[in-house]
Amino acid sequence: MKARQIVLNVNGRDHEVSVLPSHTLLDVLHDELGMADVRYGCGEGVCGTCTVLLDGEPVNGCLALAVQAAGHQVTTLRGLMGPGDAMHPLQESFLRNGASQCGFCTPGMILTALDLVRRRGRPSRDEIRYALVGNLCRCTGYTKILDAIEEYAGQAASDAGHATSDATKQAPS
């Protein structure tokens, strides 16, 4: 198979990479570009730890081919962070709630949950549980993960209600 040059836009930055048609997006992000926040878990679309956003939608990096991502915007967990490595409010909620044990599933959990909250606003606990059906936590720390997402969704909804200009600002207590 012949390698081809493609441009991958990851977290707002263009990367020119040489890929084989058989290379998955996960292969290129983790092995070629050295991104530790995109992880190889099962490699067959079951565990969700390689989740990235493709034009804002969560996809399994192991099931998408790298060439399919050319011309699209790829966002990894680190892409959510602000200047100076400032954590996204959802990451802060994970931190506050102790929602990360070994931490391996955390990037996929956060990206999947963020997409849910963007789509649904303030999802019920059952909706959150359902949205995370493709993200496995083998420490089984699900309760705290649900707590963290629920708290963030509440905070984000309250921020939107107060129509603050700064989306990262905490809700007034």
Next chain:
Amino acid sequence: MTATGQSARTTGQSVYRVVGRSPAHHDFVDKVKGSLHYAADWRLPGMIHARIVRSQLPSARITGIDVSAARRRR
């Protein structure tokens, strides 16, 4: 439990740095940021990888193993 006739003495809470608190684990921030390195993320100088190569034929006799391609990778 305290022994009979003795009063339990506790140290003032301010003495403890950990007991009675919920401190975050030392690498917790790295985990939430996705920056913690796991086994597959490490690249060390001179690191080589092992791979299991199995016979393509059932009940075959191994007459030789050609490792020249692997050696060239070093």
